[in-house]
Amino acid sequence: MNKLLLTAPFPSHLVDKIRAVSPNLDIEQRTLPNGRWPEDWTTDAEIYYAYGKVPPLALAPNLQWVQTHYAGVDSLESSELWDSRILITTASGVHAANMAQYALTQILAWAHRVPNWFKYKQTQYWTDNRWNTFVPQELNGKTLGIVGYGSIGRELARLAKPFGLKILVTKQNARQLVDTGYIFPGQGDPDGELPDRIYPSQATRSMVAECDFVVITLPLTEQTHHLFDEELLKAMKATAFLVNVGRGAIIKESDLVRGLKKGWLAGAGLDVFEQEPLPEESPLWEMENVIMTPHISGFTPHYDERAIGIFAENLRRYLAGEPLLNQVDRDKGY
Numbered sequence: 001m002n003k004l005l006l007t008a009p010f011p012s013h014l015v016d017k018i019r020a021v022s023p024n025l026d027i028e029q030r031t032l033p034n035g036r037w038p039e040d041w042t043t044d045a046e047i048y049y050a051y052g053k054v055p056p057l058a059l060a061p062n063l064q065w066v067q068t069h070y071a072g073v074d075s076l077e078s079s080e081l082w083d084s085r086i087l088i089t090t091a092s093g094v095h096a097a098n099m100a101q102y103a104l105t106q107i108l109a110w111a112h113r114v115p116n117w118f119k120y121k122q123t124q125y126w127t128d129n130r131w132n133t134f135v136p137q138e139l140n141g142k143t144l145g146i147v148g149y150g151s152i153g154r155e156l157a158r159l160a161k162p163f164g165l166k167i168l169v170t171k172q173n174a175r176q177l178v179d180t181g182y183i184f185p186g187q188g189d190p191d192g193e194l195p196d197r198i199y200p201s202q203a204t205r206s207m208v209a210e211c212d213f214v215v216i217t218l219p220l221t222e223q224t225h226h227l228f229d230e231e232l233l234k235a236m237k238a239t240a241f242l243v244n245v246g247r248g249a250i251i252k253e254s255d256l257v258r259g260l261k262k263g264w265l266a267g268a269g270l271d272v273f274e275q276e277p278l279p280e281e282s283p284l285w286e287m288e289n290v291i292m293t294p295h296i297s298g299f300t301p302h303y304d305e306r307a308i309g310i311f312a313e314n315l316r317r318y319l320a321g322e323p324l325l326n327q328v329d330r331d332k333g334y
Contacts, residue, residue: 005047014308037055042055057086089325096154169199270291
């Protein structure tokens, strides 16, 4: 029997989907107090589905594989796990559909000047200069740059292509076009065929200089922290719109505020921030060229079901001795 510990509060019908993978599973479900592992808890589990923190390895001596409930690994906060040989996999791909749709919504909202719709509705008076106030950009013929071509970026490319957008992307390994992560049927760009041009991540500056819209889908690592600083923001077109659905600290926020005021770029659509919740004193609140949301681009009513689908496939692979999907590369940090 393979002992599996779940710390996610999944309802019974989702646990049954896991149980259906194999009759040789011994499944235990626990709830972590405040998401943290109590000092007096031990487990003999071989597989750990991590909804909260990972136990100290001395309290989990049989642990061979950790699957996170999230696409990122920020929540693990375990240096000894990171330094071990225990397999770590993520739920990468779980957000692809809704986050790609969110990014496209930001682009459309900016292009069609949607904030002006609501602004003038509240005044109960349509401006006499309707053309200058409401004339949109047409997406056909514009250039979209996607910084990070993972599951979210690939799904965004699929959704954006029919609008006639030229698609440029950055990818850490620009020669590895095939998506090696979990792919939901009918989504994404499994073979990397949609981009008009693929840049290595070192050429991000060159790529953004060509783009009318730039969407950040990167994870936060030492290499991506404050990637979008003054130098990179100044490389963008003055008419460009920047969307961030990755992590807030990928953008140096003070540089972004200056850039938006000085016209290095035209506007920004932000779902993530360096400090969350965004402080009341942040100048971003008052900026008319910023469309903001409170870190909700990953919200979906189907999250748990999709996460279980990813885990069930990985569990099947683990028990069959096959390579797991969404394995964390410790050198890359994700």
